[in-house]
Amino acid sequence: MFKKIFGGLLGRGEQAADSLPSRLQAVAVVDEDVAAQAPPFSLPQTLGFVSHQPIQDQSQRIVAYEFAVKDSVALARPAASRRSFDQLLFNTLKNMNIFRLLAFRRAFIHVSLASLDDLLQQELPVASAIYLLELQDGEQLADTVMPQLDALRAAGLRFAVEPARYGTAPAALALYQRVDYMVLDFAAPNTRALFPLLEQLPQRYPQMRWLARNINTAEELALCRHSPNSERFALFHGSYLSVAQNRVSQKEGASQGRVLEIMRLLRANAPAAEIEAQFKLDSLLLFKLLRFVNSPVNGLSRKIQTIDEGLMLLGRSALFKWLSLLLFTSDGDGGATLSLLEKSLIRAHFMEELGIIRGNKLEAEHLFLTGMFSLLGDLLNLTLAEALEPLDLPFMISDALLQQKGLFAAPLQLAQACEQDDGEGITSLAAQMDVDLDQVSSVYMEAVVWAQEVLSESEVQSNVEGV
The missing domain is CATH 1.10.3210.10 (Hypothetical protein af1432)
Structure with missing residues (x-):
């Protein structure tokens, strides 16, 4: 996979542009017929263990944690249930005393676009929380999303997206103008989409910073540190980082x-x-x-x-x-x-x-x-x-x-x-x-x-x- 990605970074990945996900039309509105046919979604009483993974900066210091619930059934739920599930996630984080953590670290919290209207009422410190906007299959980008994001950003909230899931259609480009971080996930199945994204988006959005997720090999870390536009990578996450230590003098x-x-x-x-x-x-x-x-x-x-x-x-x-x-x-x-x-x-x-x-x-x-x-x-x-x-x-x-x-x-x-x-x-x-x-x-x-x-x-x- 490394060779394919690196080839794209060196200008040999143009053909991959055609394979960019065309799911950009998928973001906050679920087809009503699909939702009507979906079986009732029953929320659990608790979320049990909520994943919180460390994120490092360029000097290898831990500066943030990523919070997510990995539940394939939950991720396939209709928008109304997804919104309720997100609220349950916030309630669980509050019970876990996330406010104390946010005094020392930043938090990347996975939420659906269906929950945008609920973010301000969570009362999390605006400087400490970055909301990673998740995409579901079968959703469409609603006209109301951009004004919602504009209002939330005016209130100080910050956002991140994974562009390999959205692509480069006009609606996605408008979305990228309103986020603070782009996420590059090396474990994602659609890795071919990484080639043009790494080449095109940094030039189009020079202020954008990148979070590299699921770095599990030395090659993937080298890609982030030595590829064109490598200065855009501000944050890193993955199992390899725990063993990528410097020799003791x-x-x-x-x-x-x-x-x-x-x-x-x-x-x-x-x-x-x-x-x-x-x-x-x-x-x-x-x-x-x-x-x-x-x-x-x-x-x-x-x-x-x-x-x-x-x-x-x-x-x-x-x-x-x-x-x-x-x-x-x-x-x-x-x-x-x-x-x-x-x-x-x-x-x-x-x-x-x-x-x-x-x-x-x-x-x-x-x-x-x-x-x-x-x-x-x-x-x-x-x-x-x-x-x-x-x-x-x-x-x-x-x-x-x-x-x-x-x-x-x-x-x-x-x-x-x-x-x-x-x-x-x-x-x-x-x-x-x-x-x-x-x-x-x-x-x-x-x-x-x-x-x-x-x-x-x-x-x-x-x-x-x-x-």
Whole structure:
């Protein structure tokens, strides 16, 4: 597929223009006869787990999340039911406390054009929400859509569309003039439509920015970064981004090695003076640790100033927990590393909360460490076994991380299923752990928000103002 797309970008994809979707006539009005013949659509009481996938900027920092419900039955519903379904999505997002997340990140929310009249009443922060306007088969572009969009844009709302689904007919071009982002989906079946879109639309809409979705290979990422008009790609989403990390330099590796040595000393119950001596070799590490520990998230009654105080007020286990964050920030807070940190924090807190639900505090603490260290191999460019070796972790943690076995394996697999939007895996693992889908969704969102709060209050954060 990469070769075909790249050929089109180099001017060899003209023939693909004829295969552009002619469904442009499809956007907000459903044929009344089709709707009348459609079977009644029954809305679920809840949406269960709502997918929320991270989106990175050009520096590989996570700046936004994409919210969508992948339900083939729901997507085929008539316009009236689609509007009700969208409202149910908004209600679910509010129950998931999306408002807290929008203080730190932007959100791309999938909605139908049938719901345009309902967007203002959702009262989401206009600067933080971008509405991705979805297209359904059998719809037509209504005359009322453009005035609706004009009024909503005047109120500050922002929009995105996937042009490969709309094409380049006059009605679609009028729509593109009213959106802020175009979405290029590498997983879409109509990839031949990408050729002329990448060549024509940037020239016609020079202010437009692109979101590249479902980047799953190095070739697809290279296409976005090195093709003509590559500067238009402002945002990126996909499984490949989680492994597209930069090599750790020798200096950075040395800093991380010192953190690992301090953590080893803590596990070995070494004297406080020995631990403090390691920090004296790198005062920046001590500064970063105190910044994390004194974050308001911890709710300490007074600030900790020294390692002795940290050991006394927090205890060795909690200090070990916060040192694990330093492993991800000892390289100068690079974008790729911060994305790994955010992902690790989300896993760690999500798994910790699952342990709290079980009612076992020690188990919850060990689950936090399991999630936190699950990406340590990616960070250090080592196998996970090599990365974990100096830490001498409890057997239950290492068994889950290295063998995918034991008591902590299912919570880790559930966290990974949530990241990958694996609906079947989420349903199966939640049932295995006796947790309902609504609870999984709310706990996972709580973990996402908690990670933003930790990063923000610790002055380790991404700049989302440009989104």
